[in-house]
Amino acid sequence: MSTPPVLTTVQDGVGTITLNRPEARNALSMDMRPALAAAIAQMRDDAQVHTVILTGAGGAFCSGGDISSMQDPSRTGLTFRNGMRQLHQWFPDLVNLEKPVIAAVDGPAFGAGLSLALAADFVLATRRAKFCAVFGRIGLVPDLGAMHLLPRIVGHQKAKELVFTARTVDAAEAQQLGIVYDIVEDAAALTEAAQTLAQRFGQASTAAIGMAKTIMNQSFESDALTIAELESYAQSMCRGSAYHLDAVQRFKAKEPLRFDWDKLK
Template sequence: MSAPPVLTSVQDGIGTITLNRPEARNALNQAMRPALAAAIAQMRDDAQVHAVILTGAGGAFCSGGDISAMLDTSRTGLAFRKGMRELHQWFPELVNLEKPVIAAVDGPAFGAGLSLALAADFVLATRRAKFCAVFGRIGLIPDLGAMHLLPRIVGQQKAKELVFTARTVDAEEAKQLGMVFDIVDDATALTEAALALARRFGEASTAAIGMAKTIMNQSFESDARTIAELESYAQSVCRGSAYHQEAVQRFKDKQPMRFDWDKSK
């Protein structure tokens, strides 16, 4: 019996999604796609999960699409279109997941793997991590949201240069470009850093973080007035929660945050 293509776990309020095709450097194949969609839905629906770590098994994050499957000439253009539409149905769920998402990248994040990393709120990388919009090397264009996310992170000119040349970016340059939040030495340190960052969100209101994330994600498509209106609605919800009153009192008493799920509603 083959191993599942995607593994999930939840411990102490931190959910982990692990791409689990190490023999293929976690290339995204047909079996992995619905499994990844189900994993994202699991993390979305679990009220006890306050942060999500997305990573890959076996020293690779994700090497992109499954190249061997691309050699199959029996699929029609309509079949490809159907597959892409299925991908693009669940990918926005990851981008807009109302919880902090941390991509822990060791090794390659190429092609679709780059898109998955960019979908996270924070990207942590080892020194051996590599990023590449590799699509141009095989006559394709970036997909899985890359052409929406990349220009917003690195700017239009740099995004075009990375896409047109399909060159590889190391961790240091990726950090300079704003693609990477922080760099660590190795895989062990990567796991520790991802967990430490996830724990920082553990005593904050996940509802407030989720609404703030949603509004910030909308800021590139909306004008200032619309964002202000969204802020006012979201703030009204936050102010109306019992948790807010307790949190204010704890702040006044110089006590640490302590998130209470029951009072957050």
């Protein structure tokens, strides 16, 4: 039996998706793509999952697309286009997953791997993590949402520089650019840090976080009035939730709230 290209686990409310082609530095192969789509759908639909960790096996996050498949002479321009369109059928599900998503990056996050990291809400990285919009080195343009996400995170001018030069960015610079949330020493510390951060959301309102995320993900494309209307809708939904009503009762009774980030430190 062949090794699954993507592994999933769920434990204590934390779902983990592991890209599992360490021999190819977790390059995004053709069979990995539907497996990753299915894993994202699994985490989306599992009501027990409050936070998702996306990581890679064997000391790499994702080295990008599988270049060996790019050399197939039978694949035409239309074939490649259809393949890209299939990617964009599931990638928005990751970007807009209404749960906190943590990318735990060890080693390279290149090309499509960079896009996968950018899709997360928080990126944790080891000191040997590397980020690169590598496409320009082989005469391609960034894909898998990179040209949408990268300028929103690092700014327009810096995004152009990273794309035009296709240079490698280490973890420290990636943190300065706003790509990386925190840096840890090694793979063992990365696993622990990702689990610790994920568990801190365990008592939060997944619904409230999810709706806030969905609205903020539209904030660059929407005007203030549209965002205000979305806020009004989301707030009315949250106000009637059991979570909010419980929080109000706890506040009135001077009892600890279920979720208090400052007290979780």
